[in-house]
Amino acid sequence: MIAAILAGFALGGVYALASSGLVITYVSSGILNFAYAALAYFVARFYYYLHVQHGWGLAAAAVVSIVVTGPVLGVLLWAVLFRFLRLASPVIKIVVTVGLSVCIGPIAILLFGNQPIVSPPGLAPQPVHVFHVLGTDVTMDQVIVYACAIVILAGGAAVLRWTDAGLLVRAVVDSEAMASLSGIRPSAVAIGVWSVSTFIAGLAGVLAAPIIGLDINSFTVLIAAAFAAVIAARLRSLGTAVVVGLLMGIATSLVERYLPSTSQFTADVIPSIPFVFIVIFLGYSLIRRGVVREAQSLGGPLDRAIAPQGGSDAALARAASVAAAGRRLTSWPLPVATIAVVAILPLVLHGLWTGMVALGLGYAVCFLSYTIVTGEAGIVWLCQITFAGIGAVVTAELATKQGWPVLGGVLVGGLVCALIGAVIGFATLRLGDLYVALVTLAFGLLVDNLVFQINSISNFGAGIAVPPPGFATTDTTLSWLALAFFAVLALVVATLRRSTFGFAVSAVRWSEPAARTTGLSVVATKVWVSALAATAAGIGGGLIAIYTAAAVPGSFATFSGLIWMAVLVTIGIRSTSAALIAGLSFAFIPEIFATYLPTSWGEVPPALFGLGAVLVARNPEGTLAMHARQLEQVMSRRRRSGSLVDVLTEQTGELAGAAPPPDLAPAALGKGEA
Amino acid sequence: MNAAQPVLAGEGISVRFGGLQALNNVSIEVPRQAIMGLIGPNGAGKSTLIGVLSGLLAPTSGRVRLDGADVTSQPAQQRARRGLARTFQQPELFAGLSIREHLMLAWRVRHDKARMWQDLVLGRAWRRPDSGENERVDQLLESLGLARLGHAPVAALPLGYSRLVEIGRALAASPQVVLLDEPLSGLDAQESEQVADVLYGLVGSEGVSFLLVDHDVDTVLERSARVMVLDFGEVISVGTADEVRSDELVRAAYLGDAVDTATTASGPTDKKVGHA
Numbered sequence: 033m034i035a036a037i038l039a040g041f042a043l044g045g046v047y048a049l050a051s052s053g054l055v056i057t058y059v060s061s062g063i064l065n066f067a068y069a070a071l072a073y074f075v076a077r078f079y080y081y082l083h084v085q086h087g088w089g090l091a092a093a094a095v096v097s098i099v100v101t102g103p104v105l106g107v108l109l110w111a112v113l114f115r116f117l118r119l120a121s122p123v124i125k126i127v128v129t130v131g132l133s134v135c136i137g138p139i140a141i142l143l144f145g146n147q148p149i150v151s152p153p154g155l156a157p158q159p160v161h162v163f164h165v166l167g168t169d170v171t172m173d174q175v176i177v178y179a180c181a182i183v184i185l186a187g188g189a190a191v192l193r194w195t196d197a198g199l200l201v202r203a204v205v206d207s208e209a210m211a212s213l214s215g216i217r218p219s220a221v222a223i224g225v226w227s228v229s230t231f232i233a234g235l236a237g238v239l240a241a242p243i244i245g246l247d248i249n250s251f252t253v254l255i256a257a258a259f260a261a262v263i264a265a266r267l268r269s270l271g272t273a274v275v276v277g278l279l280m281g282i283a284t285s286l287v288e289r290y291l292p293s294t295s296q297f298t299a300d301v302i303p304s305i306p307f308v309f310i311v312i313f314l315g316y317s318l319i320r321r322g323v324v325r326e327a328q329s330l331g332g333p334l335d336r337a338i339a340p341q342g343g344s345d346a347a348l349a350r351a352a353s354v355a356a357a358g359r360r361l362t363s364w365p366l367p368v369a370t371i372a373v374v375a376i377l378p379l380v381l382h383g384l385w386t387g388m389v390a391l392g393l394g395y396a397v398c399f400l401s402y403t404i405v406t407g408e409a410g411i412v413w414l415c416q417i418t419f420a421g422i423g424a425v426v427t428a429e430l431a432t433k434q435g436w437p438v439l440g441g442v443l444v445g446g447l448v449c450a451l452i453g454a455v456i457g458f459a460t461l462r463l464g465d466l467y468v469a470l471v472t473l474a475f476g477l478l479v480d481n482l483v484f485q486i487n488s489i490s491n492f493g494a495g496i497a498v499p500p501p502g503f504a505t506t507d508t509t510l511s512w513l514a515l516a517f518f519a520v521l522a523l524v525v526a527t528l529r530r531s532t533f534g535f536a537v538s539a540v541r542w543s544e545p546a547a548r549t550t551g552l553s554v555v556a557t558k559v560w561v562s563a564l565a566a567t568a569a570g571i572g573g574g575l576i577a578i579y580t581a582a583a584v585p586g587s588f589a590t591f592s593g594l595i596w597m598a599v600l601v602t603i604g605i606r607s608t609s610a611a612l613i614a615g616l617s618f619a620f621i622p623e624i625f626a627t628y629l630p631t632s633w634g635e636v637p638p639a640l641f642g643l644g645a646v647l648v649a650r651n652p653e654g655t656l657a658m659h660a661r662q663l664e665q666v667m668s669r670r671r672r673s674g675s676l677v678d679v680l681t682e683q684t685g686e687l688a689g690a691a692p693p694p695d696l697a698p699a700a701l702g703k704g705e706a
Numbered sequence: 707m708n709a710a711q712p713v714l715a716g717e718g719i720s721v722r723f724g725g726l727q728a729l730n731n732v733s734i735e736v737p738r739q740a741i742m743g744l745i746g747p748n749g750a751g752k753s754t755l756i757g758v759l760s761g762l763l764a765p766t767s768g769r770v771r772l773d774g775a776d777v778t779s780q781p782a783q784q785r786a787r788r789g790l791a792r793t794f795q796q797p798e799l800f801a802g803l804s805i806r807e808h809l810m811l812a813w814r815v816r817h818d819k820a821r822m823w824q825d826l827v828l829g830r831a832w833r834r835p836d837s838g839e840n841e842r843v844d845q846l847l848e849s850l851g852l853a854r855l856g857h858a859p860v861a862a863l864p865l866g867y868s869r870l871v872e873i874g875r876a877l878a879a880s881p882q883v884v885l886l887d888e889p890l891s892g893l894d895a896q897e898s899e900q901v902a903d904v905l906y907g908l909v910g911s912e913g914v915s916f917l918l919v920d921h922d923v924d925t926v927l928e929r930s931a932r933v934m935v936l937d938f939g940e941v942i943s944v945g946t947a948d949e950v951r952s953d954e955l956v957r958a959a960y961l962g963d964a965v966d967t968a969t970t971a972s973g974p975t976d977k978k979v980g981h982a
Binding site for chain 2: 524527528530531532533534535536538539541542543545546547548549550551552553554
């Protein structure tokens with residue numbers, strides 16, 4: 033018992049460190065860093081690279097990786113990325129840090145190699161010394177974790193509370209605007225906070241490696257646990273985050289001790305503990321408070337007053353206005369042309385590449401799920417791939433085990449996902465954007481751990497076979513079949529956009545109070561749009577299973593879903609054509625690398641996809657919409673009539689002849705004479 | 707429908723936020739086919755009262771009646787479907803929609819609810835809007851001076867236009883009563899006059915009632931059939947404009963000396979001498 037608790041304190045100490053780093057950056061910059069575990073992994077992997085692969089001394093390797101590289105990485109990321117995100121919408125913040133988390137792992141592999149790591153060392157000298165305390169064994173690694181956790185957490189609290197530096201940080205947290213008026217440079221404080229935060233990430237990563245193993249997947253447990261602690265802390269309370277982190281460590285350790293270690297159930301339950309905590313804390317907060325949101329808490333009144341258009345939605349609002357203006361262009365010619373081109377592809381390509389069209393179209397159908405839920409409804413879900421996995425599993429179950437026609441299985445898979453999607457939509461109704469993203473991520477990881485591991489579903493990893501429909505046994509016909517599904521769903525999305533329901537979705541997205549007082553039901557709107565989005569992902573999953581001839585749950589891991597999102601967001605979250613192009617890119621690019629380039633280049637595509645999503649920070653519309661808008665601007669310059677600026681200019685009689693950018697002109701016209 | 711019965715009534719409404727008594731036993735009646743004015747210094751509880759009446763805020767105690775029916779327990783969207791509309795002090799627009807789409811949506815929610823699914827399932831989204839809808843939307847856009855801007859996205863609109871879109875969206879639902887939370891702020895004198903004329907006209911032509919909250923005390927007093935004055939969450943006066951103007955309590959607590967100059971061309975800031 034005591035041994036389990038002491039071991040639990042070690043794991044809990046790592047969780048507590050990680051979650052305190054997350055809370056510090058969230059509170060000071062408004063960014064919940066989804067790439068935190070990836071950063072921790074990067075530093076831990078670099079430490080291993082120096083210490084084990086290159087034989088550096090422990091101290092030198094630790095100083096260079098944890099003390100130097102970690103903070104430098106933090107400052108670098110702040111300089112090129114995070115400082116531009118402060119006023120970005122929650123959606124953009126999530127997407128950018130998710131993109132970062134996607135690309136860091138592959139970059140680490142490219143830099144440090146891809147060898148399997150069996151027992152990574154911690155900060156204790158090898159062989160690890162074992163103490164005997166209270167009749168149980170405590171390793172030097174554990175002692176170092178206790179010491180680091182106590183020193184960092186107590187020291188950090190003391191610095192924040194009693195030093196001038198702490199006062200500066202607290203001033204900037206309370207109000208960046210007021211702090212700068214008092215002569216404080218917020219950027220200096222931000223640099224400090226980011227370097228400390230990534231230092232803690234790196235330290236947590238190195239300390240965690242001996243406990244949880246050193247590969248990017250095992251670090252998912254770390255991030256899930258840290259997120260659970262952060263949710264319990266309602267994103268702000270450092271103390272709560274630390275306590276919950278410790279509790280989770282102890283809970284994990286006790287489960288390991290008291291459940292039979294050989295059973296599959298134990299193996300499944302252990303990684304699920306953070307999600308249990310997430311459900312408990314969110315459920316408790318929802319029952320107690322009714323809503324759990326994060327937005328209103330950032331900065332002071334002055335910060336909100338000087339933020340453009342009342343805050344963080346400004347960038348998206350501009351994007352939305354641009355998108356609305358460019359709607360004519362992207363309404364139907366582009367999707368129709370793209371679909372026509374893709375229809376010809378199976379005739380032009382052959383062999384493996386025809387199959388890639390079919391697979392890419394399966395992905396594209398899944399990607400329409402993001403187009404609906406994030407592009408239209410503005411909700412960030414991180415579990416679409418889980419729906420695809422469920423769709424695939426249901427398809428296999430019905431087609432192979434029950435003898436249904438396979439397409440019937442695909443459709444029922446979509447319906448099953450619709451139901452689950454509706455439940456998730458309903459359960460997350462009153463959560464803020466960040467919490468919804470976290471809950472869906474947790475849902476995905478939970479299904480990965482608990483459902484997709486069941487042997488009757490995964491068929492011991494091989495997956496249950498899925499037969500193709502009788503009329504589509506070749507890759508060419510399969511491509512056309514998938515294209516038909518895509519075309520129908522793309523038509524549904526296009527119809528949604530111009531439908532009353534689509535208007536309602538937009539209304540609920542931009543203002544829930546105004547939507548309600550216009551007579552719209554926020555509940556119904558969100559639940560239906562969630563169901564629709566989940567259906568698309570489920571059907572896409574079924575199509576992927578048909579192409580791969582088996583439903584392999586392992587290929588629908590939640591973290592691969594983050595790459596899906598990165599790819600789609602890079603090309604464009606609002607356009608069906610973008611979904612199609614993204615789907616094909618996701619199938620073709622890795623295959624091109626695998627076929628024509630050395631194996632070691634295999635990690636380049638995911639790194640590229642992740643970097644693409646990071647670029648969304650500068651260009652929220654995605655590359656496709658950006659080019660469409662540029663084209664539209666060129667064309668409207670030729671037309672020179674009917675634009676908002678023109679009409680306003682004419683109506684107010686001011687600014688005649690001037691052509692200011694649309695987002696500046698109206699402000700100047702605000703008090704114009706009618 | 708009883709003509710003497712108020713279209714919207716709040717009875718003994720109290721709202722408490724923690725230690726702050728935002729409204730204390732406030733009763734208000736919005737008469738049919740008339741403008742009811744509501745004034746009071748900053749922090750008097752005007753927006754809180756509108757929140758309670760529209761259903762976005764739950765009162766600590768008190769009842770709300772819409773068209774005689776008790777709607778206290780009904781959520782905002784059900785009240786809206788029964789003919790209650792509102793605007794917001796900070797305009798709450800749907801950034802993804804054009805001005806025209808705001809009005810279309812509001813019209814359809816009230817008059818053609820089935821479109822919500824028919825558009826998707828039967829493909830009605832691809833057909834032309836009904837003539838009734840078009841007529842109503844065109845007419846509203848015209849009367850609010852938004853006709854040429856109909857297809858403009860709202861995200862980049864200046865404040866004054868945003869308020870007009872909000873008013874248009876509220877009216878497109880053919881409401882019985884509209885709660886207007888400072889609809890004139892951000893408009894210049896001429897625009898303000900124009901909007902007030904449109905509202906006044908609708909009272910006569912369509913029998914809509916308004917609860918008008920604004921800092922432009924002159925306009926409120928001039929246009930409203932009855933006026934209520936709130937201060938520190940309590941009603942200090944109710945009556946016609948003249949009665950309110952001559953009310954000692956109002957003079958002391960809110961209008962101060964500015965009452966005498968209210969008919970002159972002084973700016974509204976002169977009259978906001980209440981509580982800072």
